Amino acid sequence: MxxxxxxxxxxxxxxxxxxxxxxxxxxxxxxxxxxxxxxxxxxxxxxxxxxxxxxxxxxxxxxxxxxxxxxxxxxxxxxxxxxxxxxxxxxxxxxxxxxxxxxxxxxxxxxxxxxxxxxxxxxxxxxxxxxxxxxxxxxxxxxxxxxxxxxxxxxxxxxxxxxxxxxxxxxxxxxxxxxxxxxxxxxxxxxxxxxxxxxxxxxxxxxxxxxxxxxxxxxxxxxxxxxxxxxxxxxxxxxxADAGVLVAEVVLVTERAGRRWVYLDVGRYQGLAETEGEMIVYRLRCPGHPDAAPRGPVVLAGPTCDGDDVLYRRADVQLPLDLAPGDVVEFLGAGAYTSSYASVGFNGLPPLPTVITTLPTPERTPD
Structure with missing residues (x-):
């Protein structure tokens, strides 16, 4: 993988x-x-x-x-x-x-x-x-x-x-x-x-x-x-944007002050800068969890020690109730302003890698 x-x-x-x-x-x-x-x-x-x-x-x-x-x-x-x-x-x-x-x-x-x-x-x-x-x-x-x-x-x-x-x-x-x-x-x-x-x-x-x-x-x-x-x-x-899926892994799920917090291995400094102020709310997908599986609200946070590295507090983000460390969460429509925004090493975390999944041969548009 x-x-x-x-x-x-x-x-x-x-x-x-x-x-x-x-x-x-x-x-x-x-x-x-x-x-x-x-x-x-x-x-x-x-x-x-x-x-x-x-x-x-x-x-x-x-x-x-x-x-x-x-x-x-x-x-x-x-x-x-x-x-x-x-x-x-x-x-x-x-x-x-x-x-x-x-x-x-x-x-x-x-x-x-x-x-x-x-x-x-x-x-x-x-x-x-x-x-x-x-x-x-x-x-x-x-x-x-x-x-x-x-x-x-x-x-x-x-x-x-x-x-x-x-x-x-x-x-x-x-x-x-x-x-x-x-x-x-x-x-x-x-x-x-x-x-x-x-x-x-x-x-x-x-x-x-x-x-x-x-x-x-x-x-x-x-x-x-x-x-x-x-x-x-x-x-x-x-x-x-629609060409990209940002694939993340759940690191921790816990309760804080009556709310469920989900921490991922990606956050504001690894490519999700547009979540600042919750300006962009990405569609999320959890492979391995059926769409009909019970879901509940979460606070979604990144992995770094920075207090600003919280993606969504106010947005209605619903994730599976049985989500656990090691599970995958995918951000859809993430091909724009992610890899280009990612830091080169904040908290020692590496830049966000890009994996090309298709290489079409374009037909050049005539002038």
């Missing part, structure tokens, strides 16, 4: 998810958000299918180059970057960058003269599991000024973009972003060529319903109306 914990990743599901995304958004350039899962086999598969890539660091740039992603298909989506980051990207052939500040526009003018620049808008990301809380983006008035500044310092004011927040379940969030972009265009007088719709495309977690990709696409299409810029999107979770 393979070691526990581990992430089992089915690449055939990644391929299916990518095809599904392209079917729902046939006129959108999908730029995979590398941070969701940077496994080399995932990157190579998506590169072979013709996907673009959304980068945030030199490490992600190098990983994409090794995977065969063409530089013309890369966009540097992080608006916070060092001069050395920009120099490395330019040297590799990357020419599309996102910005949201005057200082960063000036940095790009010095290090990437003539580059295509997309200004990131701040949007209302209510409805998302992990909102950005004002970390990135500017209002339309400031975005208009940045477009003009980019033009004046020799850059190409290529586009506008926004991000509706991760695991966004409200399709109207994309509509609000499009409306802000329209206002920025009107205020600037710049004929932008591209609109980046960001990421946030949701997958099923917990018991709540999430909108389909087709519902989101319909809302976006209706809001765009007759405005038809080149569209880019940055799916991450939507492409890889």
């Amino acid at each position: 393979n070691a526990s914990p581990r992430l089992e990743l089915d690449l055939s599901v990644v391929q299916t998810s990518y095809v599904t995304f392209r079917d729902a958004f046939p006129h959108v350039e999908p730029a995979y958000a590398i941070k969701a899962n940077p496994h080399p086999d995932v990157l190579a598969l998506l590169a072979g299918l013709g996907a673009s890539a959304d980068l945030a660091s030199v490490g992600e740039l190098d990983a994409c180059l090794l995977a065969g992603v063409e530089p013309r298909r890369m966009t540097w989506g992080n608006p916070v970057k060092k001069a050395s980051d920009v120099r490395a990207a330019v040297a590799a052939g990357v020419s599309r960058f996102t910005t949201d500040s005057a200082a960063d526009v000036d940095l790009l003018a010095r290090e990437a003269p003539g580059a295509a620049v997309t200004v990131r808008l701040a949007v209302d990301d209510d409805g998302s599991a992990t909102p950005f809380a004002g970390k990135f983006g500017v209002p339309p008035e400031e975005a208009a000024a940045l477009l003009c500044r980019a033009r004046d310092v020799g850059l190409r004011p290529h586009g506008l973009g926004f991000h509706p927040g991760s695991q966004q379940t409200d399709p109207s969030s994309w509509c609000r972003g499009i409306a802000s972009a329209r206002r920025a265009v009107a205020l600037s007088g710049v004929a932008v060529e591209e609109l980046n719709l960001g990421g946030g495309f949701p997958t099923r977690h917990g018991a709540g319903r999430v909108p389909t990709l087709w519902e989101i696409a319909a809302a976006i299409d209706a809001e765009l109306g007759d405005w038809r810029p080149h569209l880019v999107a940055e799916p991450g979770r939507a492409l890889v």
